[in-house]
C-alpha cells in the first residue's frame with residue numbers, strides 16, 4: 001500500500017446514522033414552528049388558549065346533546081338548565097332533511113339507489129385508471145336516474161336514450177359530407193324518433209311503472225344534489241363550447257358567445273332564479289307547464305357555464321400559439337386539434353378554476369330556498385323551524401347543513417388536488 | 429467539401445410563388461415575392477431580424493394568409509378553402525424554433541398522432557413508422573418519455589421525426605437551431621444534412637452559414653420583406669452583389 005498522504009482509501013463504509021435529536025422529528029418541528037422567537041412563543045400560547053377555550057365551552061354542548069326527544073320543549077326538560085344541544089331534531093326529521101317532506105317514504109329506496117349508482121357512474125369519469133368500458137354505464141346513468149327519481153314508465157327514458165343514440169348515429173353517418181348537414185339530419189332524426197316514441201310511451205304509461213313523483217315533491221338534500229350534479233355535468237361541456245365559441249373567428253358565433261357570457265356574468269344568480277320562477281314561464285306556450293326544477297336547472301347551468309367558459313378561456317390563452325401551429329402544420333383539422341392537443345392541455349390548467357366554480361355552484365343550490373323550493377336549507381327554514389315542536393333549534397340544524405356541505409365540497413376539492421398531481425406527474 | 433453537386437434537382441416545381449404580397453394590418457411585410465423551388469432543392473433563407481423570413485415560409489403552409497399573388501405547393505394552389513389547406517399541410521412538414529412538441533403526449537404518441545387521425549393509419553403500423561423515424565434521428569430509446577424529459581437537441585430531432593412520419597414531400601424549417609445550445613446544434617444539423625442527402629425538398633430559415641455552404645444549392649437573402657439577392661452559396665458568400673447583402677454578411681461572419 002502506498003504511504004502517500006494524497007491517496008486515500010476507505011476500507012470501512014460509514015453506516016447510515018440518524019440526525020441529532022434537536023434536528024429531527026417532533027423536537028425539530030416544535031422548535032422551528034412554535035417557539036422559534038419570543039413573539040412566536042406568545043402567539044403559540046395565545047392560539048393554544050383560544051383553541052382550549054373553544055373546546056372547553058363547546059364540548060358540553062355536544063356531549064350533553066339530546067338525541068331522543070319529541071320536541072324542543074322536551075329537550076329543555078331533559079337538559080334541565082344544563083347547556084346542551086338538541087340533536088333530536090336531526091333524528092326525528094332526518095327523512096325530511098334528506099328527501100323533503102313530500103317524497104313518498106315507501107319510495108326512499110329509489111333516490112338511495114340513484115346515489116349509489118351515481119358513485120358507480122362517476123368512478124370511471126373521475127379515475128381514468130379504471131377500465132373505460134364502464135363509461136358505457138355512465139352514459140346510461142342519467143336516464144336510469146331519471147326513472148328512479150321521477151318514476152313513471154321506463155319507456156320514457158329508454159326512448160329518450162335511443163333517440164339520442166339514433167341522432168348521434170345519423171350525425172356520424174352524414175357529417176362526413178358537411179358538419180352542418182350532419183347536425184340538421186341528426187336533429188330531425190332524433191326529434192322524429194322522440195315524437196313517435198312519445199306516442200308509444202303514452203299508450204303504455206303503466207308498463208313497468210314506478211310510482212310517479214312530480215318535481216314539486218322533490219326536496220331536502222336530494223334536491224341540492226340533483227340540481228348540483230345536473231347543472232355541473234351539463235355546464236362543464238357547455239362552458240368549454242362557449243369558451244371555444246368566444247375564440248372562434250366566425251363573428252356571429254363569437255358575438256353570440258360573448259354576449260351570453262357577459263350578460264350572465266353581469267347578473268346575480270338570485271335574479272336569474274327569480275326569472276326562472278316567474279318570468280320564464282311566459283316564454284313557453286301557455287298550457288305547457290315546464291317544471292320549476294327544469295327551469296331552475298336551466299338557469300343554474302347557464303350561470304355556471306358562463307363562469308366555466310371564462311376559466312377555460314384563461315386556460316386556452318395560457319397555451320403557447322406554437323401548440324396551435326404545430327397541430328395545424330401536421331394537418332389536423334380544427335376539431336381534432338382542439339380535442340387532441342389544445343383542450344387536454346387547456347383543461348388541465350383550468351382544473352382548479354373549474355372546481356372552484358363548481359363547488360360554488362353546489363353551495364349556491366341552497367339559494368333555491370328563496371324561491372320557495374324546499375331544498376335542505378328550505379326545509380330547515382320552512383317546514384322544520386316553523387313547527388311549534390322545533391321552533392328555535394337553529395344551531396343544530398344549520399350546523400348539520402353546514403357539515404354536510406363541508407364534507408361534500410371538501411371531498412371535491414381534495415379530488416381536484418389529487419387529479420392535478422396525477423396529471424402533473426404524468427407529464428414530467 | 430461541397431456535397432450539393434451530388435444531389436439531384438429535378439425540373440418539377442415543388443413550390444411556386446408569384447407576385448405574392450402580405451400585409452399585417454397596414455404593415456407591408458412581404459412585397460412582390462417571386463420564388464420557384466424545384467423538387468430536391470435545398471433553399472436557405474437568411475436576412476436581418478424582422479425582414480419577413482418566418483412570415484414567408486409560414487405562408488407556404490398557410491399558417492399565415494397572403495393577400496395577393498399566388499402560392500402553388502405541390503401542384504395545389506393555396507386558397508382559403510379549408511380542404512386544400514389541410515391537404516397541403518399534411519404534405520408539408522414544418523419545424524419550429526421552439527420545437528412545439530405536444531407536452532402531454534409521449535414521444536411515440538407525438539409521432540403517431542397525426543398518422544392515426546389525419547392519415548387514418550392503424551395504430552400498430554403508425555407506431556412502426558414512428559419507431560423507424562425515431563431510429564433515423566437516433567433516439568428510439570426515448571420513445572416512452574415525455575418531451576419535458578428530453579434535451580433541446582433531442583426535442584428538435586423528435587420534431588423532425590414527427591414531421592417525417594407524415595411522409596412529407598417538402599420540409600420547412602424556421603430557425604430550427606437558434607434555441608439550442610452550441611453542442612446540440614450539430615446533432616440537429618447532422619440530421620438535416622441526412623435529410624438533404626435523402627433528396628428532401630427543403631426551405632430553411634437559418635443563420636448557420638456553415639450549413640448553408642455545405643447543404644444549400646441556393647441562398648436567398650431577404651430584407652424589408654423582399655428578396656434582395658439569391659445565388660449559389662459559393663457565389664453568394666464570396667461575391668455578394670448588393671450592399672445590403674455585403675453589410676449583412678460582414679455582420680454575421682465578421683468579428
Ligand SMILES: Nc1ncnc2c1ncn2[C@@H]1O[C@H](COP(=O)(O)OP(=O)(O)OP(=O)(O)O)[C@@H](O)[C@H]1O
Pocket residue numbers: 452455457475476477478479480481482483484
Ligand atoms: N402576427 C403579426 N402581426 C403583426 N406583425 C407581425 C406579425 N408577425 C410578424 N410581424 C412583423 O412582421 C415582420 C416580419 O416578421 P418575421 O417574423 O417574418 O421576421 P423574421 O425575418 O422571421 O425575423 P427573425 O429573424 O427575428 O425571426 C416583423 O417586423 C414583425 O414585427
Ligand SMILES: [Mg+2]
Pocket residue numbers: 481482483602603
Ligand atoms: Mg423568424
